[in-house]
Amino acid sequence: MTIVEVMDKLLAVNGPLCHSNSDMLKELIPFNGIKVITSARVKGYARGALACETLDGETTIQCDSVILAVGYDSNRSLYEDIRFDVPQAYLLGDARRVANIMYAIWDAFEVANGI
Ligand SMILES: Cc1cc2nc3c(=O)[nH]c(=O)nc-3n(C[C@H](O)[C@H](O)[C@H](O)COP(=O)(O)OP(=O)(O)OC[C@H]3O[C@@H](n4cnc5c(N)ncnc54)[C@H](O)[C@@H]3O)c2cc1C
Numbered sequence: 578m579t580i581v582e583v584m585d586k587l588l589a590v591n592g593p594l595c596h597s598n599s600d601m602l603k604e605l606i607p608f609n610g611i612k613v614i615t616s617a618r619v620k621g622y623a624r625g626a627l628a629c630e631t632l633d634g635e636t637t638i639q640c641d642s643v644i645l646a647v648g649y650d651s652n653r654s655l656y657e658d659i660r661f662d663v664p665q666a667y668l669l670g671d672a673r674r675v676a677n678i679m680y681a682i683w684d685a686f687e688v689a690n691g692i
Contacts, residue, residue, distance in 0.1 A: 578609075579614060579638050579640070580606070581614050581617050581627070581638070582613065582614065582615045582617065583618050585615050586615055587606075587613060588602070590648070591648075614629065614631060614638075616631065616632050617631040617632075618630045622643055625639060625641060626640070627643055649675045650675065651673065653668060653672055656668045670684050670685070
């Protein structure tokens, strides 16, 4: 099994993460013999090979399954629709910036404090 990551390290975005999650993941990956390729962008899949662009040039990974886990984008459309129609509208949580539950709760705390 191989993890292909476009950033220069795993878990590079949306942090800081809870240590119990990140430390466990960092230990489980080598423990299970999973190979990690960082700074690599997946370009496509054809005839049983995943094509990747790495810092050392193009490479292919032979595989019969590919799992995409490439993250989420914020969707602010509801906020943009109503923000000028109601006296107070706040954007928070994943709609403001995709992160995790801790950040969503912090956002809510800040907003609630200001009301
Ligand atoms: C697979 C997965 C695993 C995750 N695991 C973790 C984890 O282990 N730990 C962690 O901290 N974070 C985790 N996260 C991230 C975490 O779930 C989010 O950061 C957090 O839920 C964001 O909270 P939120 O309230 O901003 O948005 P959400 O939890 O997405 O809540 C928004 C709600 O609004 C509703 N909604 C949307 N549009 C409308 C509308 N027009 N009218 C009414 N309701 C609407 C949605 O249905 C949803 O219920 C995970 C996320 C995913 C996808």
